[in-house]
Amino acid sequence: MKALVTLLAAGFLLSTITAGEPPAAKLKLQAAEVNFLIGLNSENDGLKTSSAYNLGELQSQKAVIPLLKMLRNDEKECNRIMAALALYKIGDARGMNAIKQRIRFDKCERVRKMCSTLYAQYLLNGKSENV
Known part of the structure; x- marks a missing residue:
């Protein structure tokens, strides 16, 4: 419960930060x-998915x-989908390659479709030179 409250408070603080961040805001x-990194290891799926997001x-x-x-x-497929979305938003080549591999090898059709959609959008945005 404390971890959830902490993450919610951190999310609120995150939403108030602007581009010209003072040093305290960066901290x-x-x-x-x-x-959020700690939240990824939680047994609570809601905490895990919100941390990934x-x-x-x-x-x-x-x-x-x-x-x-x-x-x-x-x-859980919902956790894998959220991980794929987060990796897409980060835009790292390793993440995009993993999303591409999940299109072929994930056991769940829903995850494969979401990864396919994310990867197609990645290619449409012209970011394919890194993968």
Whole structure:
């Protein structure tokens, strides 16, 4: 429960930060990122998916490896889909390659379709030179 409250508070703080961040705001942003990374390891699926989403919004490079693990190994399809979305938002070549592989190898049709949609959008945006 404390972790959920902490993540909600971090999300609120994140939403109030602007482009011209003062040093204190950068520290809060870094703290939020750390909390979201911790949230990825939670047993609570809501906390896990919201953490993945927020790390994607932050375009956190630190989150790429944990999100890759989540995309490949998580048992729940909703968690794998959220990991794919977060990796798409981050735009890292490793993440996009993993999304491309999930199109062929994921056991769930819903995950394959979502990964296909995300990868097609990635190609339409002209970002295919990194993959």
